[in-house]
Amino acid sequence: MRFLFLHNNFPAQYRHIALTLAQDPKNKVVFGTKNRDVTLPGIYKVIFEPNRNVHPTTHHYVQSLENAVLHGQAVYKLAEQLKAQGFVPDVICGHSGWGPTLFMKDAFPDTPLICYFEWFYHAHGSDADFDPTEPLSVDDVARIRVKNSPILIDLYTCDRGLSPTHWQRSQFPPEFHSKISVLHDGVDTEFFKPNPNAKLVLPNLDLSGVDEIVTYVGRGMEPYRGFPQFMETIAYVQERRPNCHVVIVGSDRVCYGKALPDGMTYKELMLKKVPLDLSRVHFTGALPYAQYLQVIQASSVHVYLTRPFVLSWSMIEAMSTGCLVLGSDTGPVTEIIKDGKNGLLVDFFSPQKIADRIDEVLDHPDKMAQIRVNARKTVIERYNLADLLPKHIQMIKDVANKTTVKAAKLPSGFGKKVK
Template sequence: MAKPVIVFAGAVYPGQFGGLCDYLRAAGLAETYFLTTPGHQARNAHRGKHILGFRPDGPVTGEQRYYYTAKLERSAHIGRGLLSALQQFQNHKKIDVVVSHSLWGAPHFLYDEIDAAIVSYIEFPSFRAHGWDPAYPPDQSQRMVDRNTEMLNFHQALRSDLVICPSHHAKSLFPEPLQSNIEVQLEGFSFEDTKMPDPKEDPGPLTIGLSARDLSNAKGFDTYVRLVDKLVERGLKANFVALGGSEGSTYGYEQQWVQRKYDGAVASFRDHLLKVYPRAAEVIAFPGKLPYEAFVEKLSGIDIFLYPLRFGVANWGLVEILGRGGCVLAPDRGYPAELIQDDVNGRLLPDDDEAWIDEITALAQDPERRLRYGQAACARARLLYSLQAVAPRYLNLFRLAMDRRQARLRNGS
């Protein structure tokens, strides 16, 4: 079978699917290209001539003209520029599949306009479906904005030849009539430089950490701080570290709540929590949002990872921890149960502080069990989520999209 020509599209590179694009090309499995914005293309030109540029038809950062349709307007700017670039590409080479991020590679202008199967990656359909904490609710304006984003994603789920979601939990957030067009596949990772700890070496002081892109309510950062506060009160001797950014956008509305509560006097949700839990404030280290290499190095120094996720649909953060041999405690609901087998490659716990504290205390005194979980986590992540493992699955999904497109054309739809 001839190698398929696959064009990945996203305003950010490497971002979503950048690693997969490069791997498929380097392994000779497909002829791949990545269309991204000019700045990202220029910064990554050394990676190869397959990194191509497209120019959005207007700004994709900063304020848009109308608050309620800001994300739709941004997506239109991306989609219009993407369409022009793909039409020019088709003048020189036939495209078999276009793989687009639902918002940052918005494909809704491509339907019936280009001669290729269209695959949309949708992380989750909306914040309404994803979930938000009633303690930090969206206001009416935020709910209206979210409905427009949901409308855009539902349209893609209906019109794309295939939609890919990162977890079965994410797929379940879509209306049932749309789920038949959705397949589940988490993206691939590179774990080649992973070094498991040597049990013969002195591990040093126990470190209990949290790792997330953002120190947010959705990622359970407030639960982590509360648990640390209780652990300190009970006299557990350990270092504590929280990796991630404390400001910026999150998957919830807690930052806006902080702004309203303190009228700008407190900068972030993190700073609010440190006022509420002073014992935790004295012991938690905050390295911030680190460059990738520094982040990976920090992971290796954490003995127990708390991942008290409140809302989420699967992302690279938890897989990075597992794939690098982390001992992880996570909730027994949502998507973590798709990645963690309880008492095999981590622990799945109920939403109960005492259950978490009991398990943390027990694991603090049991380095052999921590090592067992970490070794199993590393092995399972490599088996299921390495680029080598996921590449054949993605190719099968892309061929499925091509077949669906051909069937649709035969039926005149």
């Protein structure tokens, strides 16, 4: 079979799926992307680039739409080149929102299209108005509505949709739920597994003699993932626990939400705002997977905070290693973590309460042991890559063969917005 994958950042959510399909010599796997750096065996990578940036005079409500159209146009031209070379896919899988999938039904009208639907934007009731100190303007509300335009086009044109969690699917218009299956990307539980004797030793950091390690992981350092609240939490923790160290994994950038208007990063802002003993706070930057694994295996308590938004892989990966995850009491987290069962929940906006729960974990390791076991059990039962990958492959083949694929029903309680 012939498979076409589309994602700006190769290989992203399609890593395991594309690699597995490419192992079969009867398959041809083509991956359209903007990422020139990464290569994977057996996958024919083709590059697309918009022919220009969004025009500076474009109305700010529709700049994201223009950007998506420019990306869609670039992929449309790429599709014409593939057809000229004799490649017509049996199925197309692409991430919706940035634009690459927009015109695939025009380029390949007889080819089924599966869109990965990660998020549908709302001005009210989810991420955008979650922080009461950041009220939305009229322009914000209108811009957010228009931001869904390319996603709505994909919802209409695709043959099948996919969302990784029930929480994320619940954000999409109910009239499209029958098109969207819930199937998580999966976590490699054989890689992300506990190491009871783990000691944290990185090239420039040796915490092998430290008994209390609080960890935080993010692609960036931003309010969407509770970075300011976490930094304030550290101040409380350091006052109470003189031997506790904090390890922060991630880049000093904003991946979700707005950057500060003065050019300062949130790391710079919080270090200026919160007095900390920096000899016990360690910023590692982004880490290779093997080193990141060491961090979460050695973690005494792992703090994961997020607005009601897309769930990070890192939370489930941490649970898979048997981490004691202290998660924000927000929709994407509570789908997975049940307080006191397989993790602990905290108020996103209360650094003092977060610190209190960190104390609870560090003061009662025996009490927390079963929660760690349950965390890994949850991942093995519900998010194990070994179980989910065959389901992904089968769904793609069923859609390619035009076999009826039923979307999973939402559990009771989903579809309600969470503040």
